[in-house]
Amino acid sequence: MHVLITGCSSGIGRAAVEAFARAGHQVSATARNLAAIEDLRSGNVQVLRLDVTDRESMRAAVEAARRWAPLDVLVNNAGYGQAGPLTELSQEEWLEQFQTNVFGLMELTRLVTNGPGGMIERRGGRIIMITSVVAHVATPFSGAYCATKFALRAISDTLRLELAPFGIRVVQVEPGPIRTRFADNSLARAARLLSRRDTPYEFLRSAIEGRARRSQVGAAPASSVAEAIVRAAVARRPATRYPVTWQTRALKLVRSVFPERALDLILARVFGLPTRPRP
Numbered sequence: 230m231h232v233l234i235t236g237c238s239s240g241i242g243r244a245a246v247e248a249f250a251r252a253g254h255q256v257s258a259t260a261r262n263l264a265a266i267e268d269l270r271s272g273n274v275q276v277l278r279l280d281v282t283d284r285e286s287m288r289a290a291v292e293a294a295r296r297w298a299p300l301d302v303l304v305n306n307a308g309y310g311q312a313g314p315l316t317e318l319s320q321e322e323w324l325e326q327f328q329t330n331v332f333g334l335m336e337l338t339r340l341v342t343n344g345p346g347g348m349i350e351r352r353g354g355r356i357i358m359i360t361s362v363v364a365h366v367a368t369p370f371s372g373a374y375c376a377t378k379f380a381l382r383a384i385s386d387t388l389r390l391e392l393a394p395f396g397i398r399v400v401q402v403e404p405g406p407i408r409t410r411f412a413d414n415s416l417a418r419a420a421r422l423l424s425r426r427d428t429p430y431e432f433l434r435s436a437i438e439g440r441a442r443r444s445q446v447g448a449a450p451a452s453s454v455a456e457a458i459v460r461a462a463v464a465r466r467p468a469t470r471y472p473v474t475w476q477t478r479a480l481k482l483v484r485s486v487f488p489e490r491a492l493d494l495i496l497a498r499v500f501g502l503p504t505r506p507r508p
């Protein structure tokens with residue numbers, strides 16, 4: 230089986246490369262900075278540059294991957310979380326967040342499904358989307374990121390139906406908190422916001438930082454997601470979604486049984502937001 234994975238420089242993407250390679254599969258490991266994945270190169274792993282915001286790099290990577298062997302599985306993993314209250318994010322921050330987590334991912338998916346040698350023509354393949362628990366429960370101070378994962382859930386649910394007639398399965402892997410560079414990257418992206426003194430959210434600075442770090446609280450190792458990704462790739466009849474961590478299962482359950490008002494109160498408390506207007 231030949232698998233192409235995005236965002237392999239660290240975290241879940243890197244762990245997935247290692248898991249597929251250990252199981253003897255061919256892997257096209259990709260990252261926007263090739264030097265960051267050189268060490269992954271081996272007999273069954275080739276490394277390719279791929280930036281999900283750069284169409285030409287995606288086209289070249291898919292072409293190079295296909296020259297090696299037809300692509301059986303695409304793992305859409307690359308992504309980041311923009312921290313910050315929604316009204317404080319700039320248009321550029323919004324655009325970049327969606328460009329990376331949604332539009333770039335969709336462009337790469339099209340490149341893999343369409344055209345000569347594509348999954349549609351070959352009548353088979355598998356697309357694995359790394360969504361998140363926040364595709365089900367949107368949380369304060371990471372709303373733009375949650376919006377991309379809600380969008381990805383809708384895209385995956387639609388693609389699953391649209392691609393089934395061509396023998397292509399679309400599977401969602403839903404991690405909860407996972408120990409990776411995710412929180413550090415989130416905080417780095419929020420540096421501009423957190424250094425500002427002229428924001429109405431100044432009193433919530435530590436809560437905003439706390440939200441960015443939350444993905445590391447009680448976090449599971451990246452290998453736990455990698456195992457679920459491999460299971461989703463090799464299963465004869467894969468599940469529609471693979472929740473990873475107890476936090477994902479618990480929050481999905483809470484979402485389905487609690488009234489929205491109660492859920493709001495819980496989230497406000499967890500994220501340190503007053504529920505009454507401040508003077």
Ligand SMILES: NC(=O)c1ccc[n+]([C@@H]2O[C@H](COP(=O)([O-])OP(=O)(O)OC[C@H]3O[C@@H](n4cnc5c(N)ncnc54)[C@H](OP(=O)(O)O)[C@@H]3O)[C@@H](O)[C@H]2O)c1
Nearest residue numbers: 236238239240241280281307308361406407409410411444
């Ligand atoms: N960690 C969690 O708690 C958690 C929970 C739920 C879902 N997830 C999802 O899991 C996926 C992987 O995240 P992670 O936790 O492994 O975080 P991570 O360690 O920060 O890894 C993110 C990966 O995405 C790459 N990336 C970012 N922008 C890119 C771009 N424009 N083009 C190509 N690659 C790009 C990064 O590359 P650079 O090194 O070049 O930045 C890195 O390889 C993401 O989709 C994330 O939303 C994570």
